[in-house]
Amino acid sequence: MRDTEESPEEEVADISARLLGWYDRHAREMPWRVGPADRRAGVRPDPYRVWLSEIMLQQTTVAAVRSYFRRFTERWPDVGALAAAEDAEVMAEWAGLGYYARARNLLRGARAVVADHGGRFPETRDGLLTLPGVGPYTAAAVAAIAFDEPATVVDGNVERVVARLFRVETPLPAAKPALTRLAAAITPQERPGDHAQAMMDLGATICTPRKPVCSLCPLGPDCAARRDGLEVELPRKAPKAVKPVREGTLWIAVRADGALLLETRPETGMLGGMLGWPGTDWDRSGGPTDPPIAADWRATGVEVRHTFSHFHLRLSVLLAEVAQEAVPARGSFVPHERFRPSSLPTVMQKAWNVAAAAIRHPRGEARLD
DNA sequence: CACGCGTGGGG
DNA sequence: TCCCCAAGCGT
Structure with missing residues (x-):
């Protein structure tokens, strides 16, 4: 191998380093988030707040979630308080946020943590997966962000970033397994939570669906879609059904x-x-x-x-x-x-x-x- | 595995 | 005005 060529391992390390460097400078402020500086100083996020925010963020924008997260945590500051809440009170507080099965599962999940886990959240991806309302994305996100497990977090943002980075042309959802493998390949052992949040911040602010701002992207030098002028085309998606x-x-x-x-x-x-x-x-x-x-x-x-x-x-x-x-x-x-x-x-x-x-x-x- | 399941903002 | 989309999960 020539000096000018990187090994795959070196390229992965470069991508991870560039991404985390960008995140250190541009991490968005969120009420449930511990910023990169505090995180490296040893501050750990509250698993309850991470879990709650991730449930709320399923298919939902950060802007929509903020006020709901604030009201929920003021009213129910820990998982025990939420588990003890009246169903109708929780549903009323969730009103307007949509996908109401999330609120029912949220309560079931809180009660499962109290009843089956002594009031403490499972600390592994596999353990978190047993909770109602927690699927592959949320389990990986909570494990990585709250418990430093190098779990691979794959949401819509990560799918888009990875599809472009590696120029995956297979349409979604068929491409999902391949995208998951590629996302895993660039997940570092160190700072997995910051890495996950960096990938999602990047997808939300730079590597956006319609008009990606490649000129500001820390992964610009690595991106195959940009190199080939395909950034707007990817990821390809199956056509959607018309709404009756x-x-x-x-x-x-x-x-x-x-x-x-x-x-x-x-x-x-x-x-x-x-x-x-x-x-x-x-x-x-x-x-x-x-x-x-x-x-x-x-x-x-x-x-x-x-x-x-x-x-x-x-x-x-x-x-x-x-x-x-x-x-x-x-x-x-x-x-x-x-x-x-x-x-x-x-x-x-x-x-x-x-x-x-x-x-x-x-x-x-x-x-x- | 394909489908049912909300809402608000942006282009 | 419309379509697209957003940190998915359960069945």
Whole structure:
């Protein structure tokens, strides 16, 4: 081998060094993160906070997570406190963040840590994998960041960075195993947590999906996609299915004392376990289509539009005032003073906004989507 | 293994 | 206005 050629081991070491050097200078500040300087001074992140943040960050942006993380940790500062929380309180606090199965699994996970692990998180990737809601990504991330295990962390950012770095042209998701192997090859034994966070920061700020800023990239000299002008093309992805449009109706009943008729949705399915307005099914499967309570229902005249992960929804919102003695067939009345729209999933908040506007301005028309 | 599962921001 | 996307997991 000539002096000008690097061995694969040397190239891997260079990539790792360049990446960590960049991270030392550009690590983003996050409430759950111990920065590289503090980390090397021996400060260790709290596994509870790392775990909580990683669950929240699944398919969710850092910007969206920040305020939720702050509220959760103020209200439930450790895993024992969270394990002891009421289900409804946790679901209400999660409202608006989406993918509500995460909140149900979060509680199950907290309770498993308390019941099965003496209140301490498992310290290995394999141990963490046994927790509900913790899959390959989250287990590796917590093991690396909180416990210094040189586990390979592969999320959407890492897939993109590695696909470009090594010019992997196989489309996702078929390329995932190969990308995982390549990601493992550049995972260092030292500072694995910082390495993982550096890869994700790089993907989020430099090696972005649409317009990567290769001129600022610490791995520019190493990147095969950039060398070949393929950085925007990679990673290739299988085409996505078109979202169908579905329709439904929500009924919002206001009792004479101002109480509102709400119901807790079934644990499984859309918005599972969340509070919401009674309504029809959204898949026209022939479920109940009767109003939840007898009343003189009137249309608000405003269609609520909302897009979920796999379909568009158009909702009619019906409104009625009901007598104090009225007994609902579904759901239960929540006192006016105890109702907080922020405890509802976003689509239900939109419907409430329409109803509230209709209550304030009976002839008015507003448009929400 | 393919699909179900939210939401908000950016281009 | 739309489409794309974001630190995935469970089934």
